[in-house]
Amino acid sequence: MNEITIAGSRCGPFEPALKLLLEGKVKLPPIELYDLMDFEKAFASRAFKAGFTL
Numbered sequence: 001m002n003e004i005t006i007a008g009s010r011c012g013p014f015e016p017a018l019k020l021l022l023e024g025k026v027k028l029p030p031i032e033l034y035d036l037m038d039f040e041k042a043f044a045s046r047a048f049k050a051g052f053t054l
Helices: 014-022 036-044 046-051
Strands: none
8 A cells, every 4th residue: 555654743932923913023824725636736736745745
C-alpha cells in the first residue's frame, strides 16, 4: 500500500500572533476549499504545493 505520514506541529505564543492577525498586521492567503469529487483540482492547486513538501 502507498501510505503517507503527515507530521504537524504547533509552537510559539498564540496570543501575540492572534493579536497581529486581528490588527491586520499579518495577511494570510485565502483558504481554498474543494468538494471531495474535485480532489484532482485540489491536488493541482498551487496552494497545495505550497503547503506540503514532496
